[in-house]
Every structure is written in C-alpha cells, then in structure tokens.
Amino acid sequence: GQQLNQSPQSMFIQEGEDVSMNCTSSSIFNTWLWYKQEPGEGPVLLIALYKAGELTSNGRLTAQFGITRKDSFLNISASIPSDVGIYFCAGQPPSGGATNKLIFGTGTLLAVQP
Amino acid sequence: GAGVSQSPSNKVTEKGKDVELRCDPISGHTALYWYRQSLGQGLEFLIYFQGNSAPDKSGLPSDRFSAERTGGSVSTLTIQRTQQEDSAVYLCASSLGHIQYFGAGTRLSVL
Numbered sequence: 001g002q003q004l005n006q007s008p009q010s011m012f013i014q015e016g017e018d019v020s021m022n023c024t025s026s027s028i029f030n031t032w033l034w035y036k037q038e039p040g041e042g043p044v045l046l047i048a049l050y051k052a053g054e055l056t057s058n059g060r061l062t063a064q065f066g067i068t069r070k071d072s073f074l075n076i077s078a079s080i081p082s083d084v085g086i087y088f089c090a091g092q093p094p095s096g097g098a099t100n101k102l103i104f105g106t107g108t109l110l111a112v113q114p
Numbered sequence: 115g116a117g118v119s120q121s122p123s124n125k126v127t128e129k130g131k132d133v134e135l136r137c138d139p140i141s142g143h144t145a146l147y148w149y150r151q152s153l154g155q156g157l158e159f160l161i162y163f164q165g166n167s168a169p170d171k172s173g174l175p176s177d178r179f180s181a182e183r184t185g186g187s188v189s190t191l192t193i194q195r196t197q198q199e200d201s202a203v204y205l206c207a208s209s210l211g212h213i214q215y216f217g218a219g220t221r222l223s224v225l
Binding site for chain 2: 006031033035040041042043044045048088090092099100101102104105106107109
C-alpha cells in the first residue's frame with residue numbers, strides 16, 4: 001500500500017534554531033496534514049494543506065504542499081522547549097470522496113535543548 | 115465532552131486475557147478510526163468506521179482483534195487472548211471530513 005517516508009527520524013537541536021522536516025510519497029495526495037504529538041497525548045493538528053504549491057503558516061510553523069503532490073515539508077522557526085514532541089505528516093490519497101482515511105508518516109522526534 | 119475520549123487511559127493485563135478498549139468520538143462525527151502506536155513508532159492503522167458503511171478492517175493484525183461501533187457513536191476495540199506483542203498505545207480518532215481528531219489513547223501493557 002501507499003507509504004510515506006518522513007525524515008529525519010529524530011532531531012536534537014538548541015533553543016532558537018530553525019527546524020525542517022519533510023515527507024515524500026511514491027504517489028500523489030489530495031491533502032497533506034501535519035500533526036504534533038506530545039508525551040501521553042494523542043496527535044494534534046498543526047497545519048492542513050489542500051492545493052499543490054500551497055504555503056501556509058501557523059505562528060512559527062510553515063508548511064508547504066509540494067508542486068508534484070508527492071511531498072510536503074514543515075519548518076519551525078526559532079524553536080522553543082515546548083516544541084518538543086513527535087511530528088507526523090499525513091496524506092489523503094485520491095479516492096473520489098469514498099474514504100477519509102489518511103496515510104501517516106513514521107514521525108520525526110524533536111528534542112530542544114534550552 | 116468536547117474532544118475524543120478514551121478509556122481506560124492505562125490497562126495492565128495478563129497474557130491470554132481479553133481486553134476491551136472504549137472510544138467516545140466527538141459528537142456528530144461520522145467517521146471513527148483506531149490506530150496502534152508501539153513505543154517510538156508511528157501510527158499503525160487498524161480499522162475505520164464511516165457512517166453506516168461496512169467498516170474497513172484491512173489493518174487488523176489478526177483475528178484476535180475486532181471492533182464495533184454501536185449506534186454510530188461509541189466504539190469498542192476488543193483484543194482476545196492478548197499477547198505481549200500487543201503492548202502498545204491504542205489511539206482512537208474521529209472526523210467529520212478528512213481532519214482527524216485524536217483521543218489521548220489507552221496504554222496497554224500485557225505481562
């Protein structure tokens with residue numbers, strides 16, 4: 001089935017640094033979503049992208065829907081300790097509206113040193 | 115409540131016992147999903163309910179796993195004859211469209 005390759009697997013950075021992570025797929029998606037999961041919690045939606053080439057920001061977060069529809073990236077600027085968590089990308093494959101299933105990436109673990 | 119609610123939050127059981135995990139979705143959400151997350155791993159899709167349609171069970175790892183959704187609302191995931199490899203966090207999500215909202219999960223430990 002469809003798979004999402006997410007990289008890097010983990011990042012250990014200093015507070016104030018910028019972060020970049022990305023997801024790639026062998027096939028196209030209609031929608032890209034980015035979620036963040038903190039310890040002991042479920043994933044929470046950060047950003048949703050709906051059109052190829054779309055660039056969307058949410059505070060210090062910026063995400064883009066790749067022009068080929070097979071990739072997406074998430075940038076975090078000026079990281080702070082509360083950015084710690086696991087970041088997941090998720091894509092909705094074309095299905096003619098038959099399903100709302102998402103394919104999730106393997107996650108990027110982010111650790112921020114104060 | 116306002117969000118997806120899962121119970122229990124933690125469950126410790128002995129190998130071979132059956133367990134039931136409960137999910138209360140957001141009111142009005144037509145779709146409900148179960149995922150499994152092993153330590154340090156991503157989300158493994160288990161099963162998906164959409165309205166009155168037959169559920170998509172393609173992610174269930176064995177016939178020891180089953181789920182039902184009664185009245186289009188609450189869902190129960192049942193694991194029979196639990197094995198140690200079933201130890202994981204079981205996450206439930208619900209949605210009206212494609213954006214899924216997650217509960218905090220049930221951490222299952224099989225001794």
